[in-house]
Amino acid sequence: MTAQAEGEAADTDLVHAFIDGQPVSVPKGTLIIRAAEQVGVEIPRFCDHPLLDPVAACRQCLVEVEGMPKPQPACALYVSEDMKVKTQDTSTEAEVAQKGVMEFLLANHPLDCPVCDKGGECPLQNQAMTAGRTTSRYTLPKRTFPKPINVSAQVLLDRERCVNCQRCTRFADEIAGDPLIDLMERGAEQQIGIGEEPFDSYFSGNTIQICPVGALTSADYRFKARPFDLVSVPTTCEHCASGCATRTDWRHESVERRYAWEDPAVNEDWNCDKGRFAFKYLSENRLTTPLVREDGQLRKASWPEALRIVAARLAQAGSRSAVVTGGRLSLEDAYAYGRFARTDLGTDNIDFRTRPTSQEEQDFLASRVAGTAGPTYADLEAAPTVLLVGFEPEEESPIVYLRLRKAVRKHGMRVFSIAPFASEGLEKLSGELLATVPGSEAATLRSLPDDVAKELRADGAMILVGERLAQSQGGLSAAVALSEQTGASLAWIPRRAGERGSLDAGAISGLLPGGRPITDAAARQEVAKVWGIEALPETPGLNLAGIIAAIAADEAGAAAAEDSEEEYERSIEALILAGVDVSDVAEPAALQRAIDDAPFVVALDIRPTEVTAAADVVFPVATVAEKSGTFVDWEGRRRPFAITFPETQMFSDATVLSLIADNLDHDPAPRNVPALRAEIEALGAWAGERPDVPQVPAPPASPAGDNQTAVLATWRLLLDLGVTQEGAPYLAATRRPSVARISAATAAGLGIGEGDPVRVGSQTGSITLPVAVTEMPDGIVWVPTNSPDSRVTESLGVGAGATVSLSRPTDLTEGA
Amino acid sequence: MALTPVITAHWDEPDCFTVDGYKKVGGYRAIKKALKMDPDDVINIIKDSGLRGRGGAGFPTGMKWSFVPQNDGHPHYLTVNGDESEPGACKDIPIMMANPQALIEGIIITCWAIRAEHAFVYIRGEVPEPIRRMHAAVADAEAHGFLGENILGSGMNLKLTVTSGAGAYICGEETALLDSLEGRRGQPRLKPPFPAVAGLYSAPTVINNVETITSVPYIIENGVSWYRSMGTDKSPGFKVWAVSGHVNRPGIYEAPLGITMGELLDYAGGIRDGHELKFWLPGGSSVPLLLQDHLDTPMTYEDIAAAGSMLGTGTPMLFDDTTSVVKAITRWLEFYKHESCGKCTPCREGTAWITGSLERFQEGVGRSEDIEGLVELSNHILGRSFCALGDAAATPYEPALKAFRSEFEAARHQPVDEAFPPAATMIIPPETANLAGAAT
């Protein structure tokens, strides 16, 4: 079909009507209130929200429709052919009706705008100006309620201000799938309330934002500021790869709140509570000056001194350096690290994946993901079937979860999940579980039930793999194979906001920006030209595992050489660590040893960590609020963000690297975001050949646990002990409780039941949590990765798929 | 006009509510006829009969049935509305008590017509007797093979479930009823979709009043022309009139539509001796009041509408000169305020506001600006609320003011109980009631 034919076909689906005499053509199924917006007529409203099903409850939007005996709610009536609508602008009937409703709404309203958080940005205030009377005729005693009450630790409810529009309850029910708030009582006593459980939804903050009055407020922001005293900046959430557009509101060099910013293509109107409430880390516990180690102790140093020391040591180390960055960097900063490693250090030893990883994953990313434009949210929403592998959307990419839920609700998308048990999130997606022991994901992928495989052949079907699939040998290879067999598209959904950008920027060994293989001469040439250098390393350097192993080998080699009094040339002389948390990797002890053993360690971070404590030189860097930049969401979509605090004293990572390059007397590197973006754009994506996809076979079936042992399953919960959630006590109070999940039979084998403590042990330590008996295969235990009383990498030092011991804590005391 | 007992013809038989008793007087014959007919023909008979819904709105029943999409592969449901909570209405509960088998026969015929295999009778929660009676009647009908699988060898299956609400007037509104039946908070649903397209559990559903459905077997059995021999062209047939208030013989009188209130009043023994009619309402508290002049108006949908009121549930309430109109409408408004579901602003806020203002009049401290102001407030509800409950609440004040303005003026200074001593208006005043007996 030609573009024009398509246009014509679409035209027949248009209906033509008149609003206040103005002609309007809208697609069939458009509500009057939306159509009016198109011709610049704003009909007042409270219950209406474009992403919620109409309820027509508040009656504020009444308009006159020719041929209809009484005024009609514009928010619930669809435009039909030749309809003639008169709004408050041209119809007395509509105007009087709206005024009447407004008078009713204000009758019992406390009118405490001067102390209301919503004052200044309140639809009730604003619409009372246009549709209200100047005085109230209501002389009866006003309805009062105790105020405010908590519906959750972080959402407060003032029932006196509530206009009963049900936006909050409809959001909770329709969008989030957490119908934990609801209408209670009836008539004039009708109010919002909770049942036995608090409104602990990961998305609860959206209700505060869409409440058209100040009835729902945030415990955190309450009484903090007036909207007109705040400066608003368009930002991108830094907490995950969903890529939410957000608005950061600040004053006095302090972020006061974050809101979801509308972006129909990505987060629509929503965000999650982590993105909304986790921002205190931006200002608390910061590094402010460079530090250098002297006599074993870190002391404050000036920038010139610290830069001089680092330049001197890096000049010596040269290509015997390695760079490790965490997954939180912006695209521009990640690019700067990749560029710095290759041009200024001459090494390809670099990795951004400070988490459980594998070579298979690296090959997968190189062949299928880096620099590609993959499926989008729109594709996701349209997909008839989605298969999740090693991925819990609600915990690991909340907007992906919301989009899946929307598709399930609107068109019956089928969701399948390869996981050890059906999570709460999967249940809210009406998803179907393909129960799998951790480690056997590849086996499940390679022997899918026929009906699932058939569904995946449908047009538009998708496979979503999480970053955790890297831990399961053969999993990614099997996912690629399945995608190739069925035609289902494949998307990789990492957790952290910086992962995809770091990959596309080439902050990983073997890959230059845009997914260019370093082994490809043409690819190297393209990059060398933009970077203005002669040559690039021709063979892939070390990834994180390789770097750790090389340092360990160096230690052994140096010790042996010392015994034989020979010279030993180390392969790694200098280690640069940017935003790395030791506990993020599968074996924190090994990384900590590498840091301790490396001859020279430079750390760049926003805050003191175990890494900065062990470094020789520490540079403080800017948070996302102190720089501009770009995150790349799981789709590969660029998500730029503006600087929040323009008068910051902090340098971005890229600027610090450029200063080091200056001190190395190297050619100046781009040090600001426009210059970095220009280079990234100039390079673009790799159009040449890509490496082969990995073909790691499925491992032999892992032995199921017995009474004393179990296979470990684990993932991170959205709200956990993540460092960027620090300083947000109300948010923390809505975390899901830490539990250990085992099957009924496994629990029975241990002689324990629901709520009893169970001890999960390994060589290095143990975790003890109350049991949640869960429908799942026997011989598996699931614990959260980084939650209170459950820090898997630190305590157990192993990851998903490992065999751990299971016992009753009392057995130990008995045994002792 | 003569009474025409049909539904009520045999209520004095001791076993009128059993299958056997019902069969003795000709029951369960219509079903044999109907199950041999094409379902569409059954719908056409009801259409031709002109039967109109007895739940209050008077919607043509056969037309409602024909909206159900046929052979669409979805389950269909019939829901019988026995929520009867309208002040003054007392006809469905007596029907369920005294003639439940005719209701069940009507349900079977209706389900055959609309191709439903599961029907519900939703009875208001505060009345245990009809709930018990209907449960027993269903068991009785099942035992006789009128419910269950392959009814009378016709191949028709029907399950009939008797359920009850938790006591909310709004659950009589058909879509709120469906939500309540589904186990949700009873609030009206947005229409469209209409229940005939997406009702109970989103499946096509017919909702009819108890009296409507109970009329069906008699129409099938006796035919359209018999039915149309009663009533008028637009309001054909018979009707169960429940007459209450200050009359000598309150009770149920079955007569054709078109009978006048004056005639019904005669059957009911006239107004209490020594008193005169002050005002009356043709069908529950949700309709505008009428006066003495309207006693000759035929009780049809069209004539009562022309007189400025509505036939409603057809359960007239009559009030004599001992009644304070201020107090009467305050009481109704208190009812609507209490029963407003809260969903929409005009009804939620307006009923509370009007009620509070009326209570001031009742206490003798009415505000003069409210005399006209309450007309305006009522008009802010009327036609703007989400469902008809709001309209009902907006109805009483203006006609009352028009007819009895002086009472509102007086109630600015004098409590209504002074002008209208409560004991005088009571049918059994407390002094003569056996209070002593209650105390021991």
Ligand SMILES: Cc1cc2nc3c(=O)[nH]c(=O)nc-3n(C[C@H](O)[C@H](O)[C@H](O)COP(=O)(O)O)c2cc1C
């Ligand atoms: C507030 C309200 C209460 C109602 N209560 C009842 C009721 O108790 N019984 C009833 O049959 N209809 C009641 N109705 C009318 C129903 O919505 C519906 O019109 C009726 O059950 C349809 O049956 P019909 O066509 O046989 O009259 C009520 C309507 C409203 C707005």
Ligand code: SF4
């Ligand atoms: S709390 Fe706010 S969003 Fe919820 S019903 Fe009340 S006014 Fe609407």
Ligand code: SF4
């Ligand atoms: S979903 Fe992800 S990107 Fe969006 S607000 Fe939450 S953490 Fe931030």
Ligand code: SF4
């Ligand atoms: S008019 Fe509105 S508040 Fe009143 S009962 Fe109907 S929906 Fe509820």
Ligand code: FES
């Ligand atoms: S906005 Fe239309 S009824 Fe509330």
